[in-house]
Amino acid sequence: MTTVEGATYDVTQVREDFPILSRRLAGDLPLVYLDSANTSQKPEAVIDALEQHYQLHNANVARAMHQLGAEASEAFEDARTRIAEFIGAPLREEVVFTKNASEALNLVARVLGDAAPESSYGVAAGDEIVITEMEHHSNIVPWQLLAERSGAVLRWFGVTDEGRLDLSNLDSLITERTKVVSLAWVSNMLGTINPLDGVIKRAHEVGALVVVDGSQAVPQLPVDVAALGADFVAFTGHKMVGPTGIGVLWGRYDLLAELPPFLGGGEMIETVTMERSTYARPPARFEAGTPPIAQAVGLAAAADYLAALGMDKVAAHEQEITAYALGALQEIDGLTVVGPKEAVDRGGAISFTLDGVHPHDVAQLLDSRGVAVRAGHHCAKPAHLRFGVQSTTRASFYLYTTTDEIDALVEALHYTKNYFG
Amino acid sequence: MNVDAQNMDSLYQEIILDHYKNPHGAGLRDPFEAEVHHVNPTCGDEITLRVHLDDGAVADVSYDAQGCSISQASASVLNDLLVGKGIDDALDVLDQFQTLMQGKGQVEPDEDVLEDGIAFAGVAQFPARVKCALLSWMAFKDAVLQADPQEGTS
Numbered sequence: 001m002t003t004v005e006g007a008t009y010d011v012t013q014v015r016e017d018f019p020i021l022s023r024r025l026a027g028d029l030p031l032v033y034l035d036s037a038n039t040s041q042k043p044e045a046v047i048d049a050l051e052q053h054y055q056l057h058n059a060n061v062a063r064a065m066h067q068l069g070a071e072a073s074e075a076f077e078d079a080r081t082r083i084a085e086f087i088g089a090p091l092r093e094e095v096v097f098t099k100n101a102s103e104a105l106n107l108v109a110r111v112l113g114d115a116a117p118e119s120s121y122g123v124a125a126g127d128e129i130v131i132t133e134m135e136h137h138s139n140i141v142p143w144q145l146l147a148e149r150s151g152a153v154l155r156w157f158g159v160t161d162e163g164r165l166d167l168s169n170l171d172s173l174i175t176e177r178t179k180v181v182s183l184a185w186v187s188n189m190l191g192t193i194n195p196l197d198g199v200i201k202r203a204h205e206v207g208a209l210v211v212v213d214g215s216q217a218v219p220q221l222p223v224d225v226a227a228l229g230a231d232f233v234a235f236t237g238h239k240m241v242g243p244t245g246i247g248v249l250w251g252r253y254d255l256l257a258e259l260p261p262f263l264g265g266g267e268m269i270e271t272v273t274m275e276r277s278t279y280a281r282p283p284a285r286f287e288a289g290t291p292p293i294a295q296a297v298g299l300a301a302a303a304d305y306l307a308a309l310g311m312d313k314v315a316a317h318e319q320e321i322t323a324y325a326l327g328a329l330q331e332i333d334g335l336t337v338v339g340p341k342e343a344v345d346r347g348g349a350i351s352f353t354l355d356g357v358h359p360h361d362v363a364q365l366l367d368s369r370g371v372a373v374r375a376g377h378h379c380a381k382p383a384h385l386r387f388g389v390q391s392t393t394r395a396s397f398y399l400y401t402t403t404d405e406i407d408a409l410v411e412a413l414h415y416t417k418n419y420f421g
Numbered sequence: 422m423n424v425d426a427q428n429m430d431s432l433y434q435e436i437i438l439d440h441y442k443n444p445h446g447a448g449l450r451d452p453f454e455a456e457v458h459h460v461n462p463t464c465g466d467e468i469t470l471r472v473h474l475d476d477g478a479v480a481d482v483s484y485d486a487q488g489c490s491i492s493q494a495s496a497s498v499l500n501d502l503l504v505g506k507g508i509d510d511a512l513d514v515l516d517q518f519q520t521l522m523q524g525k526g527q528v529e530p531d532e533d534v535l536e537d538g539i540a541f542a543g544v545a546q547f548p549a550r551v552k553c554a555l556l557s558w559m560a561f562k563d564a565v566l567q568a569d570p571q572e573g574t575s
Contacts, residue, residue, distance in 0.1 A: 026428075360464060360489035360553065361433075368429045376464040384465075390487050391465045419429070420438070420490075 008317045009309060015400050017043040017305075029370030032405045032412075037188055037216060037349040037396030038374050039238045042302075046241060049301035053294045061293055062267060076293050079300035080283070086303040087233070088224035089250055096249040096256070096283040097291050101215040102138035104234035104249035105182070107286060108211050109142035111259045112180060113150045119258055121209060125151030127179040130208075132157040132165055132194075133386055134187045137379040139213045143182060152179070159386050163190040163339035170202050178208040185217035185233075186347040189380040189394065190339030191322070193217075193347055200229050209255070215239060216347055219398070220318045222311040225250050237295060241399075242302030246295035249286070256282035263288040306399075314399045318348040321397045325350055325406045329395075332413055338387050348397035351378065354413065357420045359393040365416040366393075371409050431543035432550070433490065440537070441490040446500030450483040454568035459560040461552050466492050470560040474568050479503050479511045482561060491541075491550050496557035498537045508565065514538075515558055522551050 015021050018041045023031045033041060053075060059068035061076045077092075084092040098104040116122025123129065129143050129152050147154040155173055158166040165183075174181060181203045186193050196212060203210045210230040217223065218233075219240035225233050232255075237246040261268055261279050265288030270278040279285045306314060323343035329335055334355035340346045354362055363375035374394045377384050384390060395409055449456075453471035460467045466488030473481040482504055486496050503511040518538050521530045526546040530539040544554045 358489035358493075360466075360491070360550070364432065364547070364550070365429060381465065390467070419433070 008313050008320065011317070011400065011402050014309070015402075017045065018400055019044060019047070021400060025370045027368075027370075032369075032371040032408045034395040034397065034401065034405065034409060035372045035374050036219075036398035036401070037239070037378075037394065039244070040219060040241050040398050041400065042241055042243070043305050045305050046243065046298050046301045050243060050294050050298045053297045058294070060290055072293055075297050076291065079296035082300040082303055083248060086223075086307060087218065087248075087250060088226050090226050091253050093281070093283055094250055094253050094256065096251065096286045097296055098234075098247040098249055098286075099245055099292060100238075100247035101213065101234045101236035102142075102247070104236075104247050105139055105211070105213060106142045107249055107262045108180075108182075108232050108234070108251075109146040111262055111286075112209070113146045114260045115258070116150065120207075121179070121255065121258065123150050123152050123179045126177070127152040128155055128175070128177040129153070130155050130157070130174055130178055130181045130203075132183045133159045134163075134165065134190055134192065134380065134383045135182075135184055136188050136213065136215065137381070138215075139182055139184060139211075140382065153177075157183070159190070159383065162341075163187075163192050163387075164345075165192070165194050167195070167198060170198065174199070174202045174206055174208060176206050178203065178206055180209045180211060182211035182213065184213040184215075186214075186220070186349075187339070187380075187383070188216050188349055189351050189378045189383045189392070191347045191349040191351070192340055193221075193345040195345070196228065196230065204229075216349065219306075220347055221315050231255055237299040237302065240299075240302055241305055243292075243295045243298040246292040246299050248299075251282075253282065256286070261288070262286050265289040267291075309399065317399055317401075318397060319343055319346075321401050321403065321406065322346060322348045322350070324403050325395065325397065325409075328406055328410050329413075332410065332417070334417065335413065338384075338389060338392055348401070349394055350396070351392040351394040353389055353392055354417065357416060359391045361420065362393045362413070362416055365419055366409070366412045369408070369412040369415060371412045373409075428543075428546075432547055434540040434543060436537050436540035437490060437494040440494035440497040444493055444497040444500075446481075446483060446497065446504065447485070448483055449485050450481060453481070453483070455564040457560050457564045457567065459556060459563065461488075461492075461556055463552070464489075466553060466556055468492070468496060468557050468560050470496075470557060470564055472561065472564040472568050474508060474565070478507050479505065479565075484557060484560075486557065488556065489550075489553055491544055491553040492556045495541065495554045498541075499557050499561060502536060502538060503561065508569065512562070512565070515562055518558055519555065521545060522554050 057071040059072040061073040081092045084095045112123045116124040160166045200210050211232040212230045214233045214235040218235040233250045238244040268288040338351045359375035453473045456471045458469045468486040470484040
């Protein structure tokens with residue numbers, strides 16, 4: 001989405017769908033919520049879906065031989081179908097529910113290790129795993145753990161001064177030794193939207209799998225996993241106006257069918273004896289135990305909400321608000337944006353430093369003006385280290401963010417500068 | 422808890438901002454018996470802290486810290502308060518400072534003991550910032566125990 005043209009929607013009207021956005025904070029200040037990359041707010045439709053489920057249809061799924069059980073099972077499996085449609089998955093069985101994106105990424109890393117040596121996809125000693133320097137810790141640590149367990153070697157793409165993925169060594173980094181490449185679609189810290197096509201093409205040339213961390217992408221970009229061509233895409237519900245406690249791993253069915261289970265427990269089995277067990281087909285194979293049922297129902301309502309708004313329009317709004325914010329923020333003396341400075345191939349998370357004021361103090365002062373942002377390393381310590389900073393302040397936007405809120409942020413930043421000046 | 426603009430001044434007392442801008446005793450020095458490195462994993466604040474103990478007293482506390490105004494000022498106040506004190510007295514001060522910080526704003530600080538440290542009373546009302554204020558103090562405690570293991574048993 002280099003440029004996204006076209007009409008958007010009425011943001012004022014959209015805001016009315018989100019009860020929390022009308023909250024007043026201490027000092028009777030209106031809430032200016034600029035922390036959506038951390039977690040998004042929830043529309044009434046999602047809150048209602050959760051409440052309705054618990055009030056009318058609550059039961060365990062796939063094990064209860066009663067009417068409520070049938071209703072709950074139907075709602076849960078219907079949610080799977082709706083999520084599959086939302087991301088363009090060819091088969092609903094390719095949607096595995098997890099508790100969050102971290103679990104989805106850990107799942108892949110774990111089973112790829114366990115798949116060796118039987119499967120050609122298995123990661124073993126001497127193989128290579130490729131990630132990038134701009135990953136969230138949840139797409140670094142699981143691969144470090146896999147490397148430690150298997151004896152595989154972990155390698156990574158660097159980041160340019162501008163905050164883009166440095167793909168100049170694409171062909172020497174992804175080689176015949178590479179078994180898996182895992183990278184973010186949109187960086188949670190730099191905001192960069194990565195050009196996945198070239199990476200996927202190269203990885204597939206050498207027979208490596210591609211895992212995409214879509215945590216920041218699925219909420220704000222139109223996604224069609226079939227067209228994308230990756231092998232796995234992980235994302236989380238709570239960043240896309242859905243509930244916490246649910247994430248998704250989408251994976252190519254033939255691949256999921258070949259991989260061993262992740263956690264053991266109820267519902268992931270075919271049959272169990274005291275000596276050994278056989279395992280269910282995907283997705284059940286990867287969903288041990290009682291799943292997040294109400295959360296799946298809520299996530300389906302979230303996907304419906306986003307689809308009704310139109311993901312192309314959500315993306316266009318994100319682009320517009322990010323361009324406005326980048327312009328306004330960079331007019332502040334002493335403020336430095338860490339990441340791409342123009343709204344080109346860029347998502348709506350802007351991390352920055354303010355000369356002489358530590359990010360914690362910035363966030364505290366902004367909070368006293370009703371402006372909620374995140375301060376710290378945003379679970380991306382290596383990306384911070386790359387830019388020689390220990391922490392940053394991050395403002396992140398979503399489909400309900402207004403230019404007035406950006407103005408409030410800028411005003412509060414001037415106040416912060418004066419306070420510490 | 423009210424976090425509006427008026428209350429910012431109770432968090433960011435003038436004394437705290439002064440210590441932040443001109444930290445006392447900053448930098449790492451020799452000699453030292455123990456050096457520790459502590460981090461606040463949620464925000465990434467870091468401190469490397471050395472203690473030099475001599476004849477039952479805290480002869481020096483030197484440090485290199487990266488962090489917010491609260492954590493930096495707190496390390497500066499620690500240096501002011503503890504250098505020159507007997508080890509036991511220093512640990513008593515630490516105890517009082519910790520009690521104040523974890524008192525949710527309900528603890529009345531003793532100015533005779535905590536001196537500039539009483540400026541942190543307001544921090545106790547901001548749960549997210551208590552760890553910032555305690556970072557250097559916990560590092561100090563750890564360093565003293567490493568330098569003089571018997572302190573842990575007294």
